[in-house]
Amino acid sequence: MPNPSVRADADACPGALRLHAAADGPLARVRVPGGRMTGAQLAAVHELAARWGDGHVELTSRANLQLRALGKAPVDELAARLRAAGLLPSETHELVRNTAASPLAGGLPVGALDRALCADPSLAELPGRFLFALDGGEGDVAFGADVAALPLGDEVAIIFAGVDAGLRVPPAEVIPALLAAAHAFLEERAAQTSATATTPHAPPATAEPTATRRDASADPPRSVPVPSSAGPGAAAGVPGARPAPGVVDHSTSVGARSDGIPAPRAGDSADGRQRVAWRVRELADGPARVAARTAATLGRTLGEPAELPRPVLREPIGVVAQVDGTVAVGALVPLGRLNDVQLKVLEAAESLIFTPWRGVVLPGLTPQAAGSWLAALAGAGLEVEAGSRWVGVTACAGRPGCAKSLADVRADADAATVAGQGLPVHWVGCARGCGSPAGPHVRVEATGAGYEVRSPYACGVTSVGEVGALVGTARKG
Incomplete structure (x- = not known):
């Protein structure tokens, strides 16, 4: 196993022009500065996921979008379609268009910053x-x-x-x-x-x-190993497989770090x-x-x-009043993965704001429209209630999508998550901790022999169900 304190010099972040060779096929990351996009743009991304990928669209911790399993996607055509949708304004700066923005704040110069960044040739470095x-x-x-x-x-x-x-x-x-x-x-x-x-x-x-x-919140907390229902061992890649053109093989890189490490x-x-x-x-x-x-x-x-x-960060959920007299509707996307039904509902929105907490906000609504949207989002399986068990719970891709993952963390998180209060919780399949929140949180890390819960209140447990109980205690501090 690579030493997590050492990494390759090359910055191998995936994008729309340079795909990542994941275990389930090439992965494309579509950068959405500030998480701001239109329903029509989301429809264009959905079409690509349905045509060449696994049909899902993933949200990242920077409110970007990811398409997985793009094994049959022509990279040039993928880029052309994103460009036509206004999601690829610069090829030279495509990988550096990384801007987070407060989802409920109006008037932020997200577009102006993106244009200025792309207009500066030296910042492509x-x-x-x-x-x-x-x-x-x-x-x-x-x-x-x-x-x-x-x-x-x-x-x-x-x-x-x-x-x-x-x-x-x-x-x-x-x-x-x-x-x-x-x-x-x-x-x-x-x-x-x-x-x-x-x-x-x-x-x-x-x-x-x-x-x-x-x-002080950066101090590493005490950790205790916890057995996993997924069992030991790592997902293996395909022997002898080579990345398709435009796909970068990251299997030897140890550079994917997170703010949590x-x-x-x-x-x-x-x-x-x-x-x-x-x-x-x-x-x-x-x-x-x-x-x-x-x-x-x-x-x-x-x-x-x-x-x-x-x-203490709280995802926008439900109806939120805005200073201009309109309201916004916020919804959580369980584990940051939008399916076909949810995508079709969201495509009908005039404007969308994806959040760094893997949620979505529909801004500028009348109270009457907000009620209709609440019902539509809930009917599609998105979480619009503040007491949802998914509040603050996130996870990396895990098995089978990531060859480095030691467990199916999404399935285990689903089985163990029962409450939505307290510190955020992030489940990760290995020590890299991809997608970890920037602030204080409970980390549940697969080790190959179990899970390690990093919290000042950790104690020995023996099953995923007991991991859930421990995490609930750790969240409340």
Whole structure:
């Protein structure tokens, strides 16, 4: 098994032009900045899933869409259809169009940021895991991104990897500030990589650091192994199989990391290979140094950082009043997988907002329309009640879709999940922890010999049903 602290240099994030060779066939990731799209665009994606894939559309933790089992999909035609639907505006920047946005906030410049990003040729060098965020002011997306804009009164705080370094800009300068931060990341990464290559133990580069705060929620909790109903062993790939044209085989890469696992820093790995940072937090003193470079570019001085509260996140569920007098309807997608019936219902919406919590919001509705939508979504099997057992519960793909997974985590999560209150819970099939939430959560990890529940309140259990009881206790803290 690969050492999880070591990874390949190459950033192998899948996209619409470069597919991932998953165990169930090629996988395409369609980037949807801010999760914003139309029902007509979703219909175009659904058609591709039905024609060449397994018929489902998956939601990611960045509110992007995934199509699986695309074994017969011509990559060029797939791209052409996405381009025609307005979902592939740039081939050069396709992998770096990663923007999270508060789902209930109106007026966020998601489209303007995406256009500005795509118009800057040098930003095509960003890693596919670098994440922008436009927060509406509630702090729901700001702290999991590499660089985020968080309104604070009449100013906007630019947050770096969850850290407030004291950089403030007026609202009109948000997009230039975010792009300057992306450039600063690339510059600092180049400086640290160069310093490591020439002097392995040299201190990282020249920017003046500022103080950063340690987030206590990042401390690894105690863990206890728990047997799994799925049994030991890993899903095997097809011997001798080769990826189709346009498909990248990730089977030898150990680079798919998540926000739930400590990230390696730029420098030399244990086997002598040089690592290249993909996220701001992977740089030595990354938030402070990138903030200093960004401030210098903007001609601004870093002020006093604020103690910003990190809210307990709650997915928008049911009818939510909006400041403009309209209402929105939020629904959870159980384990982030939309089926044919659910897709057909959602395609009738004028506009859709997918959330980083694998849910969907229909904005700008009248109260009368909201009632009709609630009934339609519930009838399709989407969760529109706040007490749903699926509130806060997510999972990676698991078996059989992922060859690295040690269990069918979706089936086990379904069997074990009974309540929807407390900390989020994320089920993962291996130590990579793909799709993990950025904030505090309960992690249920398959080990091949069982499950490991990472929580301060963990205790020994012997079955998936008992895992569910333990997770319920851990969520409530």
